[in-house]
Amino acid sequence: MDVHLSWNLVNDLRQLLEFHFMVNALRAGTIVAIVAGAIGYVMVIRRQSFAGHTLALVGFPGAAGAVWLGLDASIGFFGFCIAAAVLLGLAPAGGSGQQSAAIGIVQSFGLACGLLFVSLYHGFLSGLNNLLFGTIVGVTDRQVLVLLIAGVVALVALAALGRPLLFTSIDEAAARSRGVPTRLVGIAFLVLLGVAAAGASQVTGSLLVFSLLVAPAATAVRLTARPVVGLVLSVAIALVVTWLGESAAYFSSYPIGFWVTTFAFGLFLLANGYRAVVK
Amino acid sequence: MLSQPFMQHALLAGTSVALLAGLVGYFVVLRSQVFAGDALSHVAYTGALAALAVGVDLRLGLFTATIVVAVLLGALGGRGVADDVVIGTTFSWVLGIGVLCLSIVTTHRAEGNSTASATVLFGSVFGISARDARTAALIAVGLIVVLGLLARPLLFASLDPSVAAARGVPVRLLGPAFLAVVGATAAEATQVVGALLLFGLLAAPAATAQRLATRPWHALALSAGLAVASTWTGLTIAYAAPSLPPSFAILAVATGLYVATLVVTSAPGRARTPRVCA
Numbered sequence: 001m002d003v004h005l006s007w008n009l010v011n012d013l014r015q016l017l018e019f020h021f022m023v024n025a026l027r028a029g030t031i032v033a034i035v036a037g038a039i040g041y042v043m044v045i046r047r048q049s050f051a052g053h054t055l056a057l058v059g060f061p062g063a064a065g066a067v068w069l070g071l072d073a074s075i076g077f078f079g080f081c082i083a084a085a086v087l088l089g090l091a092p093a094g095g096s097g098q099q100s101a102a103i104g105i106v107q108s109f110g111l112a113c114g115l116l117f118v119s120l121y122h123g124f125l126s127g128l129n130n131l132l133f134g135t136i137v138g139v140t141d142r143q144v145l146v147l148l149i150a151g152v153v154a155l156v157a158l159a160a161l162g163r164p165l166l167f168t169s170i171d172e173a174a175a176r177s178r179g180v181p182t183r184l185v186g187i188a189f190l191v192l193l194g195v196a197a198a199g200a201s202q203v204t205g206s207l208l209v210f211s212l213l214v215a216p217a218a219t220a221v222r223l224t225a226r227p228v229v230g231l232v233l234s235v236a237i238a239l240v241v242t243w244l245g246e247s248a249a250y251f252s253s254y255p256i257g258f259w260v261t262t263f264a265f266g267l268f269l270l271a272n273g274y275r276a277v278v279k
Numbered sequence: 280m281l282s283q284p285f286m287q288h289a290l291l292a293g294t295s296v297a298l299l300a301g302l303v304g305y306f307v308v309l310r311s312q313v314f315a316g317d318a319l320s321h322v323a324y325t326g327a328l329a330a331l332a333v334g335v336d337l338r339l340g341l342f343t344a345t346i347v348v349a350v351l352l353g354a355l356g357g358r359g360v361a362d363d364v365v366i367g368t369t370f371s372w373v374l375g376i377g378v379l380c381l382s383i384v385t386t387h388r389a390e391g392n393s394t395a396s397a398t399v400l401f402g403s404v405f406g407i408s409a410r411d412a413r414t415a416a417l418i419a420v421g422l423i424v425v426l427g428l429l430a431r432p433l434l435f436a437s438l439d440p441s442v443a444a445a446r447g448v449p450v451r452l453l454g455p456a457f458l459a460v461v462g463a464t465a466a467e468a469t470q471v472v473g474a475l476l477l478f479g480l481l482a483a484p485a486a487t488a489q490r491l492a493t494r495p496w497h498a499l500a501l502s503a504g505l506a507v508a509s510t511w512t513g514l515t516i517a518y519a520a521p522s523l524p525p526s527f528a529i530l531a532v533a534t535g536l537y538v539a540t541l542v543v544t545s546a547p548g549r550a551r552t553p554r555v556c557a
Binding site: 044047049050053057098100101102103104105107108109111112113115116118119120128129132133207208210211214215217218221253254255257258259260261262264265268 | 308311313314316317321363364365366367368369370371372374375376378379381382386396397400401473475476478479480481482483485486489490522523524526527530531533534537
């Protein structure tokens, strides 16, 4: 593959879209960024970053298990993430320490299962790094279709859940007294988070989903206090980060995981700097 | 089983690391810093891979990365408890650097690196050498001593920070100091169960102990005991069934104990409110 980055942007774009795998990667990245930006924003407001991180990591044993059984990796990603989301939703209430410990135990046991599946399926070591850290090659047409369907369903569900979810996130006690089924809303949102994490896992890998789920949202929260503007901004940042990251990975010899996390972190630092200057 | 040298080394390293993780984990859960512990375990990966990329000793990278990030996390958060969004954004970037190091390692350094990443992530306790096991044990003992010195003020500061501050406990200093110990523990445990799984050894025994014992010192001892018991049982299972990776077996036992405790303590009739932490 002979690609060069030049000052001719049209030429760069033509090179970028020359290969089918890259077109698929960009399609998948776009879908994933929109979903992760929107759901991640609500996650940051609800302070459920740790749960989001755990759901993202649980995709790894799912995918490893699916590969071991000869199934499509997408099935494993979505199946495990959604199952873990329900499990987390039913986790025992208690002190905050107990609750996050429970999340942590789900996470590390999930990862341990991933290790088990990987070692049961011999000769899978090269795939291991791709599952954990993502790759721009190898996104199939079917995967793009699955991502598209899951993304649309998740966004529609988020919109339907919107008002009670926002109410519950801002003032849980008041929402409960007004008859909002807060526990159910919480579990439903975790499932959406699971879908977003499973989708993003297929682009950035399980370990780096966070760069799309939390960093754009955290950047948006620092720039505006208005929920709708923040949500749109978060989606926009996620898109920019994904497109830049995928292009940089294409033109350089370094992996996508590095580029996406670096752009996301850079924007987060810039937003922090902007806030410090404006205040 | 005990006559095999690799098993002796595994038991030595495993026991000392488990003891340390159980003790440190109790405070991590008590102080609701599970997420910070998780972040540090991921930082350990980057540290190890960076050391491999540069070509220095793995442990140097591990300990430097985890302790530096731990102190940073402690300094960023006001009361030594950093914002989870800051933690999340930062560690995902640190992990991104880890990926960069991984690609440098796999492209530029040929010798035996196809498995290096997996070893760091998931540990290889059965492959630990006699010297490494002894070093791990010595460092663990040192860290336990440090934790012992911190323990009393730390417990006070964790349960009631404002009263502790009023009584002259240096609460602001304790936060970063404790996180540094957590970081060093993460670096230690990476060598036994791996960067991705050490976190289970921190959280599971501690959460189980908190549900079973109500008095802090009892829970602390129980947490350490459970961690060691999980490690011994896990190592034995992995020895008996070679297709199971030892890290998986240890984690499976620790998780099993937690789930069993959860079922017993939340059974109707024996309802017992879990200790709500400060």
